[in-house]
Amino acid sequence: MYRIRFHGRGGQGMKTASRIIGTALFLAGYEVQDAPRYGAERRGAPIFAYVRADRRSINERGVIDRPDLVAVADDSLVALPAAGVRQGIDSHTVLLLHGRTPGAAWQERLNLAGPVFTLAPAAHVEAGHASAARVVGAVARLLGVVDRDTLIAAIRRELAGLGDSELAANTRDALAAYDELADQHGAVAEGGAVVSRDFLPPRWIELGLDVAALAAPAIHAPATSTAVQTGLWRTVRPVIDHARCNRCWWLCSTFCPESAIAVGGDRVPVIDYDHCKGCLVCVTQCPTHAIDVEPEEEGTPEGGRS
Amino acid sequence: MTRTLLTGNGAAAWGARLARIDYLPAFPITPQTEIIETVAAWLEAGEMAGRLVTMDSEHSMITAAGAAATTGVRVFTATSSQGLLYGMEMLYAIAGWRAPLVLVNVSRGLASPITLEPDHNDVLAARDCGFLQIHCATCQEVLDSVLIAYRLAEHPHVRLPVLVNLDGFYLSFTREPVTIPAQAEVDRFLPPFAAGNIAFRAHAPMSQGVAVLGGAAYSYFRYQMHLAAGKALSVYDEIAHDFAALFGRCHEAVECYRADDADYLFVMMGSFATKAREAVDRLRDQGLAMGLVRPRLIRPFPVDHLREALAGKKGAAVIDQNLSPGRGGILHTELAAAIGCGRNRPMPLLASFIGGLGGRDITPEEFYQMARDLVEAVAAGRSPVPRLLYTDEELRGVRKLQGVAGSTGGERR
Amino acid sequence: MTEIKSLRDLPARHLLGAGTPMCGGCGGLEALHQVYDLLGEKTVFVNAAGCMTLLAVYPFTPFRGSWLYTAMASAPAGAQGVRDALDILRGQGRITPEEDLQVVVLTGDGSAYGMGLAATSGAMDRGLDFLYLCYDNEGYGNTGQQYSAATPHGAHTATSRGALGYPGYKKDLFSIWAAHRPAYVATVSPAHPVDLARKIETARTRQGPRLVIALSPCPTGWDYDPAETVAIGKLAVECGAWPLKEYRDGRVEHTRVPKKRRPVVEYLERQGRFRHLFHPVRQDALLAEIQARVDGYWAGATATGD
Numbered sequence A: 001m002y003r004i005r006f007h008g009r010g011g012q013g014m015k016t017a018s019r020i021i022g023t024a025l026f027l028a029g030y031e032v033q034d035a036p037r038y039g040a041e042r043r044g045a046p047i048f049a050y051v052r053a054d055r056r057s058i059n060e061r062g063v064i065d066r067p068d069l070v071a072v073a074d075d076s077l078v079a080l081p082a083a084g085v086r087q088g089i090d091s092h093t094v095l096l097l098h099g100r101t102p103g104a105a106w107q108e109r110l111n112l113a114g115p116v117f118t119l120a121p122a123a124h125v126e127a128g129h130a131s132a133a134r135v136v137g138a139v140a141r142l143l144g145v146v147d148r149d150t151l152i153a154a155i156r157r158e159l160a161g162l163g164d165s166e167l168a169a170n171t172r173d174a175l176a177a178y179d180e181l182a183d184q185h186g187a188v189a190e191g192g193a194v195v196s197r198d199f200l201p202p203r204w205i206e207l208g209l210d211v212a213a214l215a216a217p218a219i220h221a222p223a224t225s226t227a228v229q230t231g232l233w234r235t236v237r238p239v240i241d242h243a244r245c246n247r248c249w250w251l252c253s254t255f256c257p258e259s260a261i262a263v264g265g266d267r268v269p270v271i272d273y274d275h276c277k278g279c280l281v282c283v284t285q286c287p288t289h290a291i292d293v294e295p296e297e298e299g300t301p302e303g304g305r306s
Numbered sequence B: 001m002t003r004t005l006l007t008g009n010g011a012a013a014w015g016a017r018l019a020r021i022d023y024l025p026a027f028p029i030t031p032q033t034e035i036i037e038t039v040a041a042w043l044e045a046g047e048m049a050g051r052l053v054t055m056d057s058e059h060s061m062i063t064a065a066g067a068a069a070t071t072g073v074r075v076f077t078a079t080s081s082q083g084l085l086y087g088m089e090m091l092y093a094i095a096g097w098r099a100p101l102v103l104v105n106v107s108r109g110l111a112s113p114i115t116l117e118p119d120h121n122d123v124l125a126a127r128d129c130g131f132l133q134i135h136c137a138t139c140q141e142v143l144d145s146v147l148i149a150y151r152l153a154e155h156p157h158v159r160l161p162v163l164v165n166l167d168g169f170y171l172s173f174t175r176e177p178v179t180i181p182a183q184a185e186v187d188r189f190l191p192p193f194a195a196g197n198i199a200f201r202a203h204a205p206m207s208q209g210v211a212v213l214g215g216a217a218y219s220y221f222r223y224q225m226h227l228a229a230g231k232a233l234s235v236y237d238e239i240a241h242d243f244a245a246l247f248g249r250c251h252e253a254v255e256c257y258r259a260d261d262a263d264y265l266f267v268m269m270g271s272f273a274t275k276a277r278e279a280v281d282r283l284r285d286q287g288l289a290m291g292l293v294r295p296r297l298i299r300p301f302p303v304d305h306l307r308e309a310l311a312g313k314k315g316a317a318v319i320d321q322n323l324s325p326g327r328g329g330i331l332h333t334e335l336a337a338a339i340g341c342g343r344n345r346p347m348p349l350l351a352s353f354i355g356g357l358g359g360r361d362i363t364p365e366e367f368y369q370m371a372r373d374l375v376e377a378v379a380a381g382r383s384p385v386p387r388l389l390y391t392d393e394e395l396r397g398v399r400k401l402q403g404v405a406g407s408t409g410g411e412r413r
Numbered sequence C: 001m002t003e004i005k006s007l008r009d010l011p012a013r014h015l016l017g018a019g020t021p022m023c024g025g026c027g028g029l030e031a032l033h034q035v036y037d038l039l040g041e042k043t044v045f046v047n048a049a050g051c052m053t054l055l056a057v058y059p060f061t062p063f064r065g066s067w068l069y070t071a072m073a074s075a076p077a078g079a080q081g082v083r084d085a086l087d088i089l090r091g092q093g094r095i096t097p098e099e100d101l102q103v104v105v106l107t108g109d110g111s112a113y114g115m116g117l118a119a120t121s122g123a124m125d126r127g128l129d130f131l132y133l134c135y136d137n138e139g140y141g142n143t144g145q146q147y148s149a150a151t152p153h154g155a156h157t158a159t160s161r162g163a164l165g166y167p168g169y170k171k172d173l174f175s176i177w178a179a180h181r182p183a184y185v186a187t188v189s190p191a192h193p194v195d196l197a198r199k200i201e202t203a204r205t206r207q208g209p210r211l212v213i214a215l216s217p218c219p220t221g222w223d224y225d226p227a228e229t230v231a232i233g234k235l236a237v238e239c240g241a242w243p244l245k246e247y248r249d250g251r252v253e254h255t256r257v258p259k260k261r262r263p264v265v266e267y268l269e270r271q272g273r274f275r276h277l278f279h280p281v282r283q284d285a286l287l288a289e290i291q292a293r294v295d296g297y298w299a300g301a302t303a304t305g306d
Helices: A014-027 A103-110 A132-143 A148-162 A164-180 A251-255 A281-285 B008-018 B033-044 B058-069 B081-086 B088-096 B121-125 B139-154 B183-189 B215-247 B273-285 B303-310 B330-340 B364-380 B392-405 C027-039 C051-055 C075-091 C109-115 C117-125 C173-178 C193-205 C226-238 C264-268 C272-277 C284-303
Strands: A002-009 A031-037 A046-054 A069-072 A094-098 A116-119 A236-240 A261-263 A269-271 A291-295 B002-006 B023-026 B051-054 B076-079 B102-107 B132-135 B162-167 B176-180 B254-257 B264-267 B290-295 B297-299 B315-320 B349-354 C043-047 C066-069 C102-108 C130-136 C184-188 C209-215 C244-248 C251-256
Touching: A002 A014, A002 A132, A014 A031, A014 A046, A014 A132, A014 A148, A069 A132, A094 A103, A094 A132, A103 A116, A116 A132, A132 A148, A132 A164, A148 A164, A236 A269, A251 A261, A251 A281, A281 A291, A281 C226, B002 B008, B008 B033, B008 B102, B008 B139, B008 B162, B008 B176, B023 B033, B023 B058, B023 B076, B023 C075, B033 B051, B033 B076, B051 C075, B058 B076, B058 B081, B058 B088, B058 C075, B058 C117, B076 B081, B081 B088, B081 B102, B081 B121, B088 B215, B102 B121, B102 B139, B132 B139, B139 B162, B139 B176, B139 B183, B139 B215, B183 B215, B215 B297, B254 B273, B254 B303, B264 B273, B264 B303, B264 B364, B273 B290, B273 B364, B290 B303, B303 B330, B315 B330, B315 B364, B330 B349, B349 B364, C027 C051, C027 C102, C027 C130, C027 C193, C027 C209, C027 C226, C043 C051, C043 C075, C051 C102, C075 C102, C075 C117, C075 C130, C102 C109, C109 C117, C109 C130, C109 C173, C117 C130, C117 C173, C117 C209, C173 C184, C173 C209, C173 C244, C184 C193, C193 C209, C193 C244, C193 C251, C226 C264, C264 C284
Parallel strands: A002 A069, A069 A094, A094 A116, B023 B051, B076 B102, B102 B162, B132 B162, B264 B290, B264 B315, B315 B349, C043 C066, C043 C102, C102 C130, C130 C209, C184 C209
Antiparallel strands: A002 A046, A031 A046, A236 A291, A261 A269, B002 B176, B132 B297, B254 B290, C184 C244, C244 C251
């Protein structure tokens, strides 16, 4: 069975990518399962989707924890534990990263035994935006069981609602990636089932009763959400040019939906990059246009994004 | 201490008064309304302290009850039937808050068809919501159970809301002699609510009723509710023991009447169990070793108590005043599971009887016949097909109604 | 209480914790953080189902004070229970006045305009001393922006995808609330923070039911770039589609009457949810109807001297 996991940020098209691959494998004669998985987070936050494909009917369900292929739309997610990109990866897992850092660099940084392929963003793709279509083309090639015509048919089925020009652009991007990785045709091998002999037993416990004061789902501490680094959602960052900032009455801070811009007694605004989601409301509202937009550094695995 | 005639509703109101409740969010519904009217009159006359607020629905009422409880006051509320189901979402929600309160339900059959008369489908629809359930057979039990319920709900290891159930009409509007204990005695039994960290206060922020992400956190909190409800069994036994010591009335988790030396049992809950008690005496007169087992606690389900009571008996007639369409009696199903699992003790043959729906009576002759059917089934060594109690006379009556209604079984006239 | 005259009187310190799972550029969160700065942490927010259900996800909460999640229909009933309990505790001397809290209901339009309306009406009937903040993003946003009773005429939603969009009209919740003759009702916009702050300060000083609707631009549901949140909020006011007004002591007054209203199309054409009114064919009749309704509103408002 093929077990493929797609990682991206909400809005980057990984759910659609998983569906195109699901349809392509279905058209290629496989039994298929595909599904997205969302958390509480919204646009910009990490999400994942998965596809299973087998020649026989599929009994497995739910999250894939032993993937054969992990495709990542945005390589900044690799360093983010909450994104779970590295979950269950072993030496047989192929990792496909959309980004500019070379595969060998990732292998070294992450100490990975399995192959890592990178897919450079297309020239026409805006900085910070992943191309779901390129990921789709690359995944089809790495699987080696989806031919060009099947890939084209699957894209048409899933994206028909977008209109002809969008469909053509996506097909073109997917086929370009498909061709770029021609040398890696069939690099992904199907994984087997979890064996029932000599398996690792679950570490079940006798769950004890806790006092209700502890066992109630209530939070007794203030503002604990600040421990959540929503700054990791950002693909671009606002940067204040303090030479141009006229120390106004903190418009940027008032309008920032996240409470992520603080203004001290000197009326100098400071952006909290741990939490700024990169919505750029501050950029549009700054009366002196003192806030610039810069792309986040791509592929910094050590969490150097803030 | 006074002994006087009280309805079941009056007894429930006295329970609330003696428990020194702080707050009663209310909404009228037959046959419960007398409870809130009684408390409202006492509040207006200054005979008791506290606040009653009539809400816009039972859903709002149960929300307000839970919200007040989680702010740290002692809360009482009451409803019935459609009202309990209208607030069903909130029963689950506030049980999850782990804030204690007591809700009295006056059992009444559910629509459709609409009826005002009692059976247990309403309260059993709330079986899995996390509220503990105490079912009463007499008006005295109603008063006593409200007091016991507060001790149980507020126990630091339990801290779950408790539902006290009484049958509409048969208890709610029926007067019986009830001993009203003196306030000072009740105060010795039931201390003021020690809310601890169940509070919204300026110095102590709390976010309550929050979401969780992922099955592990969700499972932990739900498992803890289950473990707390399980713990409530031994806590209940201690409280019932204290109650008996102070007031001389024993309300065990499972009432056993002439069951010790019985060969055969009736098993049922609620007020009709006193009819079964009477039938036991009459059958004993005729030499049949009959007994009665009545679970007062339905959640937690007193499995060990019931197994103990049933072990070694030849047969048990389980009488359900409820119906799960497509399955049958709910108590029968629960009891079969309770005696069917584990441990090698001889357990009786079970016979299932459904009756008393929508206020339908169960006559003495029907109890005797159920006993006879049970004895025959034991002799044959085979559980009978579940019996829906219904007579040819009743069917003839319904046929007449159908004639008037113009119902012709699908043929156009 | 500080009198709010201009931006400089707005708080520069923000109370609401960052790190919530709300979308980047969320207009509702922008309104909430502005309101929270003014109300302070001696508050308990009673929440109904909506996007902000997920403000607090165990163990993370953005609140420095308290929060209670109830259900979609019954947040005002939860507020009743908390308020009554606090009053009882005060009356019995079990808490000091310093320990008391303001009770604030927080719901979206789905609850406020629909499922929770009976509970809100009941709370007003009972004269409950509380503040109600509705973040109105004109649809069931948390489930993917299906139309609600707050959706404007013609808007594309997940359940009104036809050529003419939503066939219904936005419910006049302000008037429904005001008809109860509560202590205070207001409409606000987080794009107009001074007006918002004045109204919250007014609401704070009054006793009884006080209800505020914040038009909350929603980049995800309204389909626009998150950076535009404030710009679109301002346009809603400047074109007259979202009148800023307040009700007190039996009178309705507009707090900001646009001198010369901008054409409604300027507001509509910046949002994807109205794109079908312009492309592929311009729906002139519908656009004229929407404009006429806005004009009609203001003609009536002026005629009655509001």
